[in-house]
Structure formats: structure tokens, C-alpha cells
Amino acid sequence: MASVLPKCLQHHVATKAVIFPAFVICAVAAYGLLYTELLPMIKTAFSSKSLPEVRNVVVQYKEKHSLHAPGPAVPPSRWVRYPHHKWQGYPLPVLTALPLGRMGNVMGEYSTLWALKHIYNATVFVMPKMRERLMSFPSLSLPICPGKGAETEWTRVGRSGPLNQYNFTKIEMAAAGLFGPKIFLLTRCSFEIQLFNFFKEDLRREFTFDQEIQTKVRAFLAKVLQKRPSDNNRTPPPVLVGFHVRRTDYVRHAMINFGAKLPEDKYFTRALGHYRRRFSNNVAFVVASDDMAFARQRLAHHRDVFFSEGGSPAEDMALLSSCNHSIITLGSYGFWTGYLAGGEVVYPDVKLQRQYRFSREMYETVGLTNFTPISPD
Template sequence: MINANKNILFTGTVLAFCVILFVHVFLFPLYAVNPSHSSLRVFMDFEKSLCSSNYIKSKKTWSKQQCPKYGVVTTMQGGRLGNQMWEYASVWAVARRTGLEPYIPRCIRIKLDQVFDSLSVPTFEEIAHCPVDMSTFVKSLDAWNYTYQSIVLPRYSVQPDIVLTWVQDIIQEFSFKKKLVNKSQNILRLVAKNNSQSIFVGVHVRRTDYISYLWRKYSMLPANTSFYYGAMKYFQDKYTNVIFIIVSDDPAWCIKKFSRKKNVYITSKKFINSPSLDLAILSSCNHSIIDYGTFGVWGAILAGGETIFYNVSHHSTVRLGQILPNWHTLA
């Protein structure tokens, strides 16, 4: 009987140990944001921890710039073009607000450099050799207290209240490469048949993966055609010679729903455009209609005209509508 109890106790102990080992080894890493502080010795190591991709190549030699005297501000990488524009803009704006030195991980900057010219925020390549003290880092502007502290913003960071304080400056910061500007302008001229009096309204229709996200996050269905047609009517009643340029991740759905309108042009109807070209097209329009998603938001911000947006409660777009006077929903 005693031996049986010992066996039961031993078996229970082994099972408990296995459970603890499983949790620590297999589950905890799923929630880890950064590697252990002890493994981050210089900013080159720190930069790698900020990137969700692993294609950053280490250099054998670095041009040794002066190391930061005070704290820095940076961000983690997350999402695609629209998200990474917010991450970059948030670092840019927080640095302006705090006086900290801004640095962008190369995994973000490499992507943005393919789209924009002369971005001003440097990468960690300039200070890769400098020692990093992770104990000085906080994760938000609200937690920042003094100039020797550094800030690392989370991935998918959206800071409209700070960024849009300098909205015209950030528009200049995101200046498209000349080839994208020329291509987008040529498309608009072709669509307008060289009518210089045309008013272009960029329409962003986000569907595919966002449909399930809307239901999961907000328990709501995607915008239906009544929203887009209502917004189109608003601009048609206000202006003459209006042409709607539709950009979407689901052009087939847009062709089915909007191709009967004579003043509608759907990009990627015949050939799939790159996201960078579609964004350049949206930014070249006079006004905007957007539903949701950071891609359409940036298209409207860079266009700089009047914007009608789909009202999603507690969505960041609503906050933009409160900040920018020419952004509004349909009554």
C-alpha cells in the first residue's frame, strides 16, 4: 500500500513537472515581446528584436557615428504598408514632441524606401555599435518621464493626436518616388480623357481579410454598396465632372457592384497594381471615400481633400474625423 502511494505521488510529481515545462517552453514564448535584456548588448541586437522579419543582414563593419547622448524613440515592426507608415509617423512625431532622437528599424525603412523619397528618420545602422540599456526603455509616451529614458512603441502603433499636429509636414515626409507620381498622374489623365476640369474622388474598398476582422472585433458586417453610393452622391451633388477612382483588395467585387456607373474607374480591373501605385493614385485624387483600414486612411490624409469615412465605433478613423475638420461621416 505504501509503495502504491509512493508510485502515485511520483507519477503525479512527474506529470506536474511536465506541465510546468510545457508552459514555460512552449507557451511563454508566444507572449514574449522582446528577447531577454541580457542578450541585447548593442543597438544592432536591439534592432533585430524589433523586426518580425529576419532578412536584416549584419554588416562586418559599421560607420561609427556618435552614440546618442540622451534617449531614443523607435517602434516594433507590424503589418503591411499602411501600418508601417503609422509606425514610422508615430516615431517621427513622438521624437518631435519629446526631443528624443528617432530611429527606425531597417526592416521598416527598407519597405518605405521603395515607395517614398528622402525619408528623414535614420535607421539603427548609424548607431549599431552603440551600447543599449534596456532598463531605460518605456513603451508609451505617457510612461516617459525624462530625457535619458527611451521609448519603444508597440507594433501597429497609431498616434493620430500627435502625428496630425503636423499634418502638412507628414504629408511632405511621405513624398512618393517620381516614377509612382508619374504613373498615377498618367492613369488619372487617361481616365479623365485629358479633361483638366475633372474632380477625382479616390474610393478605398477594403474587404478580403477585413470582413472576418470586423465581425470578430466589432461584431459588424462590412460596408455595403449603400454607403459607397451615398458617399458618391454627396460628391456628385457638390461638384461637376466627378470621376470616382476605386482602389480595392477585391476588384472583382467592385466590378460587380460599380462597373455600371459611367464615371467609375476601378484600378486593377485588367492588371493588378502594386499597393504603392494604388496608394499614389489615392493620394493624387482631390477628395476621398474610405471605409476602414490604415491603407485607405493614408490615401485620404495624403490627398488632403474632403473625406467621407465609414463610421466604425471605437475605430481610429473616428478619431481622425474628430481631429481633421474636412473628415466626416454621412448623416
């Protein structure tokens, strides 16, 4: 610190020369703690409107990618370019994707397209149906596909092998030009976390909810903090933990396709206890589910648990992703609530008979170091 102090300070007495650097160091340390840990909660407590902040801009996330996390399947030395081949004026190859599944799956398909564009410098568009499915995100930047071409004009490319062989390297080969100067349609729900995780902060910006949804979320979280005040007025407000419980059709889907059983009471108790211990019971859990009757039946007896009013899937995702940390079960929707929130994400380490993208094996391979497994049994 002494080397960057003004020269005039070097002529002060020894006592002042010692005290001033010490003061600066303490101030910087205190500021760092305030900014990274306490500022969001303090703003919540002392805002003139007494409203919590809603995630509407990208916050710097200090995640360290695992060294063994996979990168692109095709190295630049193997890419093939076609400078004289165009499609509607755009260089080939061109890629788009079918918007298959619900909100969480479509977000994964969009993110995969984003990654292919920025890794392989490929021409990428989204179909109008995909943009319509993601209308809650006005900041999406990938352009809509020009013209009204039939799907039959596109060369389909998707997963290699059956469901239990999760391998989408073909879409990367198409983006790299190895399949020729064609227009490609990604199918079979491409959801390549190992590709788009390198663009996490960009995607958090892309998936910014519209102002109407943010306003509703802000009002709801304000109610939660009013009902769950801090046990000590001199401490920060409770830490907010989003809790998504996936049920309905996914109970059967997970069992048939992956041999997995959705977690229930034991997992819920362990996940809640994890955060209560971490934050000395100064925590409030915000629960959303596609089966709120089930969620209330299993969790309503906890005094620190609060339930979403269930406006829409987009509103619930905005609510959960605006919390500090997350608890998820299975499925793409729950994954995105934790991924967008950016804090710690507790997930169930379920037993599987077949490969599953939202599993411990996948999360660790991809390098999601903020995802914490907890046994559901």
C-alpha cells in the same frame, strides 16, 4: 488698398481713382479663386502633355484644428532630461518602433515616431525593416538605427490595457524621460493621429512617392480624364475622387476586434451621390481595392467610376492620394489615401462595439475637420 498705391495715382482724376482699386480687388479675388480651386484642373486641361498633376510636393492645406483636439500627454514642466547619459553617442531616451502590420500601419508607426521626436525633442530612429517597408518614399528623413543591437536590449513600451482600451500615453511618458534614461521599442502598432496630425504638412512631404510611381499615376489619370471629359468644354475637367474599398481579411478582422461590419452598397451609393451633388456630376471616381473583383461587381455599372490597374499597394496609394477628394471605408490604408490627398474625406460612420481608431469618435476628437461621416446603413 489706397494706402499702398503709388503717390502719383493720387493725382489722377476721380474716375480713374475709383476704377483702378476696383480692378485690383477683382483681380486679386479672381486670382485667389483660380489658385485655390481651378488652377490644378486648368493645368490638367491645357498642359502641353495633357497630363494631370500628381501630388509630389506639399500644398498648403488650410485646415483649422479643433480646439478640443488633444495635445501631448506630458507637459514640458514634467519632462526629465539626462545630459550625462548617452547611447552610442546619442542622448537618452532613445525611441524606435517595430514595423508591425502592412503599409498603412507602418506609415502610422513612422508618423508617431516623427511626432515624438518633434514634440518631446527625443532621440528617434527607425529600424532598417521599417525603412525597407517604406522604400516607396525616398524623402523620409528619420535616421536609421545605428548598430545591430538585438531587440532584447530595448525596453518595450506600448498600449496601456487591452485592445478595447485604446491608450498609448506610455510612449509619450517614455519620450518625456519619465521612465528613465533607456532605449525604448514601441510595440503593438502605435498609431497616434492626435500627435502627428500637428505635423500634417511635414508628413505629406515625408510621404512623397518616388518618381517612377508618380509617372505611372500621371499616365493613368490622364487616361481617366480622356475617358471622362467635361460635359462642357468651357468648364474645368472633372474633379477626381479617390475611392478605396477595403475587403479580404479585414471583413473578419473588423467584426472580431471591433464588432464592425464593412460598408457596402448603401454606403457606396451615398458617398458617390455626395460628390455628384457637390460638383454637379462633373466628377470622376478612381477606385482601388484589395479585392478588385468585389469592387468591380459593386461599382462597374457607374459610368463615372474608373478602376485602378492594381500595380502595387504603393502605386494604388499614390493614385488615390493624387486625387482632389476621397472616399474611404475602414483601415489604416484607406485613412492614408485620404489624409495625404488633403481634400474632403468621406468615411462610413459604422456602429462599433469597441473603440476603433478609424471611427467618427476618433476623427472628431483629433480634429480632422475635413473628414465627413456618412451612414453606411
